[in-house]
Amino acid sequence: MKSLQELYRIGRGPSSSHTMGPDRAARRFGAEHPDADEFMITLYGSLAKTALGHMTDKAIREALAPKPVQISIDQFTTDLPHPNTMDFMAIKNLTVADKWRVMSIGGGAIRIEGKPHMDTPDVYKEKNFTQIKEYCENNHLRLYEYVMQCEGPQICDYLETVWTQMKSSIKEGLNATGLLEGGLQLQRKARYLYSQRHMDESASTKENRLVCSYAFAVSEQNAGGGIVVTAPTCGSCGVLPAVLKYMQERNGFSDKDIIKAIAAAGVIGNVIKTNASISGAECGCQAEVGSACSMASAGLAELFGMDLDQIEYAAEVAMEHHLGLTCDPIMGLVQIPCIERNAVAAMRAINSVSLANFLTHTRKISFDMVVDTMYETGKDLFSKYRETSEGGLAIKYK
Numbered sequence: 243m244k245s246l247q248e249l250y251r252i253g254r255g256p257s258s259s260h261t262m263g264p265d266r267a268a269r270r271f272g273a274e275h276p277d278a279d280e281f282m283i284t285l286y287g288s289l290a291k292t293a294l295g296h297m298t299d300k301a302i303r304e305a306l307a308p309k310p311v312q313i314s315i316d317q318f319t320t321d322l323p324h325p326n327t328m329d330f331m332a333i334k335n336l337t338v339a340d341k342w343r344v345m346s347i348g349g350g351a352i353r354i355e356g357k358p359h360m361d362t363p364d365v366y367k368e369k370n371f372t373q374i375k376e377y378c379e380n381n382h383l384r385l386y387e388y389v390m391q392c393e394g395p396q397i398c399d400y401l402e403t404v405w406t407q408m409k410s411s412i413k414e415g416l417n418a419t420g421l422l423e424g425g426l427q428l429q430r431k432a433r434y435l436y437s438q439r440h441m442d443e444s445a446s447t448k449e450n451r452l453v454c455s456y457a458f459a460v461s462e463q464n465a466g467g468g469i470v471v472t473a474p475t476c477g478s479c480g481v482l483p484a485v486l487k488y489m490q491e492r493n494g495f496s497d498k499d500i501i502k503a504i505a506a507a508g509v510i511g512n513v514i515k516t517n518a519s520i521s522g523a524e525c526g527c528q529a530e531v532g533s534a535c536s537m538a539s540a541g542l543a544e545l546f547g548m549d550l551d552q553i554e555y556a557a558e559v560a561m562e563h564h565l566g567l568t569c570d571p572i573m574g575l576v577q578i579p580c581i582e583r584n585a586v587a588a589m590r591a592i593n594s595v596s597l598a599n600f601l602t603h604t605r606k607i608s609f610d611m612v613v614d615t616m617y618e619t620g621k622d623l624f625s626k627y628r629e630t631s632e633g634g635l636a637i638k639y640k
Contacts, residue, residue: 243366243512244364244366248351249472250401250504253472254468255463255469256296256297256464257298257477259347259521259523260288260289260326265301267330267342268283268301269306271306271342274332275334277334281309281310281330282312282333283311283328284329285298285314285315286316286328287324288522288630289325293313295424295571295573295631296575323345324346324524326345326347326523328344329342347524349520350472350476366392371509372608372610379550386544397505401501404504405497405504407469408460408482409483409487411471412459412484416432418463425573425575428578431581432458433459436452436455449488452488453485453488453588453592454589457480457584457587458585460484461585462581464477471483474533474534475533475534477522477530477531477580478587480585480588481535482507484585485592489545499545502545503545506543507540509540510540510557511533514561517613518613518617523569525621526566528567531584531587532567532616535560537557539559540553540557542592552599555605556594558607559598560587561612564587564616570626570634570635571631571635571636579635
């Protein structure tokens with residue numbers, strides 16, 4: 243498994259796989275070919291069908307500027323190695339100097355066909371949660387200690403930067419007003435949720451309102467092209483920060499405590515990314531918001547000092563009850579149903595931890611089992627429900 247720096251990426255929204263991934267690929271390709279006269283890029287699959295809504299074309303042009311860039315859209319080729327596939331060509335003296343086929347595999351990560359040497363190295367020997375759990379139990383480690391042992395103390399500095407950005411995204415989102423760009427005329431709601439107290443507000447109602455306002459704040463920042471942290475993707479970036487921010491305020495946890503929780507959550511995200519997918523184009527929204535919910539559940543369980551069995555159960559429950567969740571963004575925008583979905587998942591993460599507190603000893607399903615199930619379910623979903631905007635809400639809304 244890769245470093246958590248590969249999972250938690252800080253960058254501009256609205257999509258890690260459709261904006262950040264293509265941006266990263268374009269910058270790498272441009273750096274390899276500084277003498278090219280121009281670049282020609284072809285987008286396939288989900289990238290082709292939702293490019294404008296996700297600002298894919300804009301990200302690529304800006305990454306390769308000031309060189310001329312021609313972008314072609316191919317919505318018909320189906321024999322692809324990944325639903326988010328791109329071809330990059332460098333043109334020199336009217337001939338093709340080089341060509342790359344790149345897959346944007348989720349969370350801003352990319353894979354270049356035929357160039358495995360360009361991949362970042364693994365820093366974790368264990369491949370799944372069963373192996374991680376066994377190693378931690380044998381060595382008397384908590385999940386965050388396992389991360390520190392594998393990555394070294396410097397990972398704490400990076401996760402501190404991650405937490406600082408998460409809090410900044412919440413703050414900026416709560417202060418922002420107006421309509422989100424893209425054509426849906428969608429009003430920002432985070433500030434309203436945060437400030438409008440219910441006329442008969444109970445403790446549980448207040449919790450729901452505040453957690454949802456934080457999730458809305460980050461997700462709206464992402465939808466507006468603001469800076470966010472992939473956790474594990476841009477489309478699901480509001481879940482983890484919302485849960486951790488609320489619990490820090492309610493219970494007085496220190497930033498160091500939160501960083502430990504982010505590390506534990508990262509282990510869960512890494513397991514999903516390694517053994518299944520965090521890409522909505524590959525496995526539907528279960529791979530994005532479902533994964534984020536699992537990460538938030540595990541992080542919160544770590545924050546509360548729960549044991550490994552309870553952490554695993556919380557993450558498993560969170561994922562299990564997102565199985566089959568489709569990705570059908572209206573107009574290809576990361577707005578409807580994405581923003582509300584982050585808020586609902588944040589509350590579900592808290593509920594999953596509550597169940598784990600009482601029922602862990604009764605569980606029958608392992609986390610690895612539900613991850614395998616999610617991947618198989620995602621592969622079975624019709625393509626129109628995997629971030630193509632060709633089914634579901636995307637075609638019902640007029």
